[in-house]
Amino acid sequence: MTAQIENTGPLTTEAGAPVADNQNSETAGSGGPVLVQDQLLLEKLAHFNRERIPERVVHARGAGAYGTFTVTADVTKYTRAKFLSEIGKETEVFLRFSTVAGNLGAADAVRDPRGFAVKFYTEEGNYDLVGNNTPVFFIKDAIKFPDFIHTQKRDPYTGSQEADNVWDFWSLSPESTHQVTWLFGDRGIPASYRHMDGFGSHTFQWNNEAGEVFWVKYHFKTDQGIKCLTQDEADVLAGKDPDSHQRDLRESIERGDYPSWTVGVQIMPAAEAANYRFNPFDLTKVWPHADYPVIEIGKLELNRNPQNIFAEVEQSIFSPHHFVPGIGPSPDKMLQGRLFAYGDAHRYRVGINADQLPVNRPHATEARSHGRDGFMYDGRHGGAKNYEPNSFGGPNETGRALWQPVPVAGTTGDIPAPSHAEDNDFVQAGNLYRLMTEEEKGRLIDNLAGFIAKVSRDDIVKRAIENFRQADEDYGRRLEAAVKALRG
Template identity: 70%
Template sequence: MSKRVLTTEAGAPIADNQNSASAGVGGPLLIQDQQLLEKLARFNRERIPERVVHARGSGAYGHFEVTDDVTGFTHADFLSEIGKRTEVFLRFSTVADSLGGADAVRDPRGFALKFYTEEGNYDLVGNNTPVFFIKDPIKFPDFIHSQKRDPFTGKQEPDNVWDFWAHAPEATHQVTWLMGDRGIPASYRHMNGYGSHTYQWTNAEGEAFFVKYHFKTNQGIRCLSSEQAAELAGKDPNSHQTDLLQAIERGVHPSWTLYVQIMPAAEAADYRFNPFDLTKVWPHKDYPLQRVGRLVLDRNPDNVFAEVEQAAFSPNNFVPGIGPSPDKMLQGRLFAYADAHRYRLGVNHTQLAVNAPKAVAGGAQNYGRDGLMAVNGQGRGAKNYEPNSYDGPAETGRPLSAPLAVSGYTGNHEAPLHTKDDAFFQAGELFRLMSEEEKSRLVANIAGGLSQVSRDDVIEKNLAHFHAADPEYGKRVEEAVRALRED
């Protein structure tokens, strides 16, 4: 059987791919050597800017199957009947480290899910924690700067990490999650995923509901201690990638059960705390989990760069029946995520196979044209403006979701206060739910980082947050920090 012929980018056959063309034996190389120049030039351009956050990731394809009727709450087509299946792509990631970082580190994990629905792509961008460190997107760049490598030392600095948290009391709840046992999942398969934000569902009658998504792992929760993680990261920095790849290859397909919490829209205004605050959870006794379906991953990508690195998720990719809420962090991400992909991948990144909608033949139907790497085949006289008289795609007049009522004056407002809004109560609740062993590990993890902070006032501000969350919590952290600093 003859081998396929190696060619240049232009398709011409290559005679010699082992030796550069030179001026005589041992002479200088020739600029006319097309293969050499093309090969080196392409190599120089193999990398694209990595994500500022969530750079280190893994992904897999699968499907979502509806198991329970939720048509009373949303008219989203992919949730319209029991047994309906929708193809999905799920990208897992760590948040703070760079593309070359280790998997087994103490860090939140991204849980970004793309549903290839019959009405377009629906992106649900969340984490493995139900809350986050901040509740206003204007603080996000500062938060990430404090957690990334310091511009002078080139490494993550406890002074920066804890100084930001000292000035962000609302972060206490997420810090308690991060420093607890679930701060380092044993694998991507053994952790939950959450939509984290509050979203809106709208049913066929136009009734609006606010929802939170919970993907519960069917493999069970498994986590690593700090010591186990440090050893694993040293032995195999790609531990989570290896585990996911090998599990799917051997037919052990990881799965999650999706539940939602549902709040009638009319109840949001008078709820005891702001239901759109990303630093808080809705207690299950108020809004119980309702099962929706089952998510299964059963196929690995063929090319990690093309399908995982270039996968683009944006929470503004909604479908009919699903929309945004007044969650400030969500509102900021509606712009920021899509804009990040336009910067990294170009304005035509939605035409890449992993991002392209499967709902319509030939890709998205709109009037976007040209730009870097445009492959949209709409030509031969097709108009690039709307409305037009030439049977181009037209608007439907049907909103994706119910309108949100607004009132008041424009300005830089703090979030509206509800009767029980508080930055510390839920962090204390989480601490009090822990066993004695879990509390001890949490305290040790916090003290290990906080004790390295060089300024006493920053330490004191953070200790005050833990005291406010729970007196025992604060006392134990304070004693542990003092003991480490006296050593």
């Protein structure tokens, strides 16, 4: 559905001067060369050359929509965040879905994790929850992230994604076994953005008015039900309709079929973290629901499409460091790296004033900072002083941190994350495999074997299979046989 815009006057240049002729460039006589003085022509060509900004290195291919988050449970004993302060309270949101590895023009129906990034426009500032459609990830330390993504992107020599690179890295990073089991299982290719769950994935801090600390994990359970594609179905759909997921989301909202998710959290009192059987800040691990059940806290509904994809989806930014009072980070080493990397990516890609674009700026309050100037600065501060403290009525610090301090001890160094009683790289991958039905296991094995069989080196194949054998003997044995059958 195209937005109807009233004709309010003549076509103008970017500076507002009326355009006399937008069909013919100015020439030296009939059939003569074009004149440099045709500034409309030069302006249009120059603007056209600059219409694209650098695409996201990851999560480039995406779609988004606006909606509402509504609180359905009292969580004030856990957090002082105002947007969660009372049952029935509504907060405007913008949610961007994406694939991870594909470029901007890639197909939607591919085997890849999906980004699930929510911007809450709260009265205390924007809160960005930047997660995925899986509760875990491939690695647990941000220092490995550039290397991991290089294996998912195009090889510097061939220009294509290479199975050798992917499986060489995964097989040398056993911590990836859990997420790889998720990715190649039945939920590895969602049928649409509407028919998948979302997760904050990381562990975050909630703190209440009394200063008590809780560790939380976010869950977004689709109310449409889980629907996924087989590899064969996805291969056909990706070729027939590369925009399948983006189209489905837009059209469902246009017809009033608003997608929604039930939002819940797992809550761990801070005192329990040190002795929990798994490291609660390890992104490759889940907290089993038997230990910490999911508590429903709200409902998220998407009910309004963006009017301009570039302005509102491509230029939207989500930064895990955008917290509000009552919510903060955890010692999760992947999250700690993302606190810097996401904001830095947006400053490079969109610009230093990206936070003040309409889709990104606070909607329920006003940003009052001392940042000034840079590309696309709009002069919104007028002549106000640009430092603090000042005695000219400028904004001042509150003296109260958004989150509670976390005690630390020990010496500095390049130190692995601590292991807890049941921590290893394979236990939860094995648990996930054993939860599957025989049919689900069969599809998982087929999906993995089809990809591993493309690897050119036997040592990488052997190493990859051994990781799955460590997770579960049957898992490794069946995978080995399937790969052998494909490789001959």
